[in-house]
Amino acid sequence: xxxxxRDAIFADLPAIVALLAEDTLGEKREDAATPLDxxxxxxxxxxxxxxxxxxxxxxxxGRVIGTMQLSTIPGIxxxxxxxxxxxxxxxxxxxxxxxxxxxxxxxxxxxxxxGGCKFVQLTSHKSRTRAHRFYERLGWTRSHEGFKLALT
Amino acid sequence: xxxxxRDAIFADLPAIVALLAEDTLGEKREDAATPLDxxxxxxxxxxxxxxxxxxxxxxxxGRVIGTMQLSTIPGIxxxxxxxxxxxxxxxxxxxxxxxxxxxxxxxxxxxxxxGGCKFVQLTSHKSRTRAHRFYERLGWTRSHEGFKLALT
Numbered sequence: 001x002x003x004x005x006r007d008a009i010f011a012d013l014p015a016i017v018a019l020l021a022e023d024t025l026g027e028k029r030e031d032a033a034t035p036l037d038x039x040x041x042x043x044x045x046x047x048x049x050x051x052x053x054x055x056x057x058x059x060x061x062g063r064v065i066g067t068m069q070l071s072t073i074p075g076i077x078x079x080x081x082x083x084x085x086x087x088x089x090x091x092x093x094x095x096x097x098x099x100x101x102x103x104x105x106x107x108x109x110x111x112x113x114x115g116g117c118k119f120v121q122l123t124s125h126k127s128r129t130r131a132h133r134f135y136e137r138l139g140w141t142r143s144h145e146g147f148k149l150a151l152t
Numbered sequence: 153x154x155x156x157x158r159d160a161i162f163a164d165l166p167a168i169v170a171l172l173a174e175d176t177l178g179e180k181r182e183d184a185a186t187p188l189d190x191x192x193x194x195x196x197x198x199x200x201x202x203x204x205x206x207x208x209x210x211x212x213x214g215r216v217i218g219t220m221q222l223s224t225i226p227g228i229x230x231x232x233x234x235x236x237x238x239x240x241x242x243x244x245x246x247x248x249x250x251x252x253x254x255x256x257x258x259x260x261x262x263x264x265x266x267g268g269c270k271f272v273q274l275t276s277h278k279s280r281t282r283a284h285r286f287y288e289r290l291g292w293t294r295s296h297e298g299f300k301l302a303l304t
Contacts, residue, residue, distance in 0.1 A: 026229065029230050040161070052202060052205075056272070071223075071225055073205070074198035077239075078181050081195070109303070124296060126296060144299075144301070146295065147284075151269070
């Protein structure tokens, strides 16, 4: 199975939300019912209008089977290093364990390499222990603690 | 001591780089010698031209005593939640332990709240155990593992 990787179009949005919603953590906070919550459409438009953001899908035989978001962030540290950041990585549940996640991450890393980033970063919820082993096998270093603060 | 918080201007850049360079981790990777490495000036220009990025300084009596970068990132997850991200937080070594870091983070969080973000995130190197306690005292949740991959 060789997926195609490409930037998402608006018609992909229900499939992307469905991937987020079938996830253990995502099922509590997403709603894949159509018509979609207008928050999803507003976010899609914001991502598309922001040159620092790319929403990617992986497609096999016309089916969206994976997604991730790529953010390019300029920074002063490391003598002015651009950093790439990967968020919201998902592969369809019925297609896990076949190396598709590895291909997806490799595609994202290559995009950042071509974009001149000096490093790539991501965070993964502490409950996702399989994901942690996955990233370490791919050569990533688990060097940081990730903190979140909800705003009310 | 009541610092002023404001967006950095180009003339602040040597002081910002000096704050990054006096840090335990930063001293190995930054160079505060003037004229500054052109990488710093290019990064400053990139931050200023990107509406999703803000470089902040804290100033007391005309001296830049702290800095951080604020990134606003639209995303599909959480029904299309904007997230705020804080990077490269530094307070001058001779002024630590006086509550200035708390004021700096509070300013950043308030900017994101006013900008409509649903949550704020940051990562901190696993060696910075004092910083971890600091964020936890401020109510942040250490929920994620942070991974990095250097690009060569």
